[in-house]
Amino acid sequence: MKLYDATYSGHAHRVRLLCGLLKLDLELEPVDMKAQAHKSPEYLALNPFGQVPVLEDADVVLRDSVAIILYLAENYDDDRTFLPLDPIARAHVYEWLATSAGPLYLGPSRARVIKAFGRPGDHEQAVATSHQLLGIMNSHLEARSWLVGDGPTLADVACYSYVAVADEGGIDLAGYPHVRAWLARVEGLDGFVPMPRLAKA
Numbered sequence: 001m002k003l004y005d006a007t008y009s010g011h012a013h014r015v016r017l018l019c020g021l022l023k024l025d026l027e028l029e030p031v032d033m034k035a036q037a038h039k040s041p042e043y044l045a046l047n048p049f050g051q052v053p054v055l056e057d058a059d060v061v062l063r064d065s066v067a068i069i070l071y072l073a074e075n076y077d078d079d080r081t082f083l084p085l086d087p088i089a090r091a092h093v094y095e096w097l098a099t100s101a102g103p104l105y106l107g108p109s110r111a112r113v114i115k116a117f118g119r120p121g122d123h124e125q126a127v128a129t130s131h132q133l134l135g136i137m138n139s140h141l142e143a144r145s146w147l148v149g150d151g152p153t154l155a156d157v158a159c160y161s162y163v164a165v166a167d168e169g170g171i172d173l174a175g176y177p178h179v180r181a182w183l184a185r186v187e188g189l190d191g192f193v194p195m196p197r198l199a200k201a
């Protein structure tokens with residue numbers, strides 16, 4: 001299995017993290033985003049949106065981190081730990097997958113890309129979206145160890161990466177103790193793969 005990857009992409013990290021937890025071999029194919037390799041004709045043939053990550057598994061080519069982790073859980077997680085078979089639990093996992101592509105993307109992910117990568121955008125708005133999300137996650141995790149059920153699922157995998165490096169976007173996690181405890185819980189899982197931190201300027 002090959003992942004078109006970028007070290008500091010939280011979207012790509014989700015896939016690396018799940019592969020670590022599932023003990024799956026993953027060949028990493030670095031995409032040189034500084035050189036705009038993700039906009040080359042060859043890469044656009046894999047993902048017309050010109051975004052990282054893309055997964056190649058034999059003749060299956062998949063774009064979008066959420067689609068990729070769903071595919072991996074459905075095909076390679078024999079115990080169905082990460083995508084529960086129970087339809088209600090699974091629906092709650094989908095809630096957090098949608099959150100990862102909604103407020104998490106518009107909040108911590110966008111705040112970081114604006115602040116640390118100098119991309120255009122409204123940093124203040126992204127910070128406000130982040131604090132709304134983190135408040136909701138903190139309350140949700142007050143009486144729970146994991147976002148859904150009593151063990152890690154794709155919900156935790158999808159939401160971990162950008163929350164773990166939220167400070168790089170100027171977001172302080174100090175006021176969210178239950179979120180910090182949850183991050184530590186994810187970090188303690190067998191097969192955990194760290195989200196690389198940006199070098200301090």
Ligand SMILES: N[C@@H](CCC(=O)N[C@@H](CS)C(=O)NCC(=O)O)C(=O)O
Pocket residue numbers: 008009010011012038049050051052053063064065066101
């Ligand atoms: N919905 C996509 C978003 C992926 C995404 O935004 N990737 C960023 C890197 S973290 C990217 O490739 N940005 C380049 C661009 O959008 O031109 C996913 O979940 O994979």
